[in-house]
Amino acid sequence: MNRAVAVARMQLINKWTFLGIPALILLSSFALTLAIWAMIPDTAEGAKYSGAGQAVMWYFFALGLQSMSLTFPFSQGLSISRRNFFLGTVGLFAVVAAVVSGLYVVLGYLETATHGWGLNGQMFALQWIAKQNGFMQMFFYFVLMMFLFLLGFWGATVYKRWQATGMLLACIALAVVLVGAVGLITWRGWWPAVGSWMAAQTPGTTGLLALGLAALLGAGAYLTLRKATP
């Protein structure tokens, strides 16, 4: 059997981590949101929004951290190459992310069809996204989840290789770049242009941007992992 596939199966040995907990988060956040909506009196103003749909996505960030920091040392004990560990783990995650994205799109359609679950709520079919076609929606969710997962995975790899010092330096470097960018924009008076650029973003363009960042993170994580020790 291909050893990268075996890595994916190893990550799934404890069903809770990759399947049970995300399902639980999705169900409970959905149920709680419905309960809250039911308590809010209907107004003519419009739909009731909820950001609870994001909950699962944030779990994927933690999952990226965990699958690296805890499973990598064990995989080394079983003499699995770093490459196969990376392929198996990220591959499994891509499958999980694709399934969850599909689920979001379907739930979004259901939400619209049932007039916000009969409560005029909006949790999955947020207008900005739901206006797009099904493929574009799925692409957007998928890329966003991959991005969060790889962000966690990359962070854990940096920590594994350079410990707290490396993590601190990476965070400081990132902060310097961000502050520098803000400074540059302010200095050149680019804020209006930035504002209109942001307003012009569609799920498609944001998705592409996240895809680029995710690819960058993935490549960075792999290169860092190549020399990481358990």
Add this chain to the structure above:
Amino acid sequence: MSTPIVQMSNVFKRYRALTALEDINLTLNQDKIYGLLGRNGAGKTTLMSILTAQGFASSGHVNVFGENPYENEKVLRRICFIRESQKYPDDFHAKHAFKAAALFYKNWDNDFALQLVKDFELPLNRRIKKLSRGQLSAVGVIIGLASRAELTFFDEPYLGLDAVARQLFYDRLLDDYAEFPRTIVLSSHLIDEVANLLEHVIIIDKGKIILDDDADNIRGSALTVSGTGARVESFIGNRTVLHREGIGALVSITLEGQLSAGERREAQELGLDVSPVSLQQFVIRKTLDAGAGLEFDAESQAKQTKKATRMGAIR
């Protein structure tokens, strides 16, 4: 007859201010039990990490099954090395760890693993995080034994195991080895306990190999002569003395080499007691000798210890 499967030449491992391994040259042959002996921090785990491509050498060549092991699945799939401080996924129970091992080792014997679980009284349905030190060691020992990898490393496998469990491990190891010969490297600082298992002994101290020889040669390479002072002294003449200790008029001297039949008779006539040196005594003597040159410089010694601990912490 003996097929080399591991070769290390001129391997160095340097950390910023510490040389963890210095010019290691080593050959391991197929189907043999090796003892990798040395004090804590001597470089045993570092050496095994490099052989299994879990760690990296600063310079030098490593060859396992004829190839560089780094990222080389062809080589890696034949190796098992559960380290003493092995980490397991947080949510894993022992049974999960065995399931995972079964995915990657084609010779994995599940019945054998279950038998060992029973022997070690290991709770299968408890998080590994919550296991005692001894039970944690048992998880590693079971993976190492049941995987039946062609090259298996045991890194201080007995930590926290009680005397009964340790004996169980040694017995199971020998039984299984007899049935499925493979190359086993047992790292240990409890030397007397494993002495009878070992066919070949490698002693490492402060990152250097100070002895690499067959266990039988070592057992015959030194002996202890004891009796009253003057008689012992005159008997040993100008032989190489490894160690000398005395209580009152009695002295006990460890000599390098062997005695001829004639010399043995002579010793008997003089009323001297001749006894073989235990492997543990031998290792202690060798290690202390190797370190003797440093002792005059207490300050540098203290520094060395400090660094060694730091290295241990980041490993």
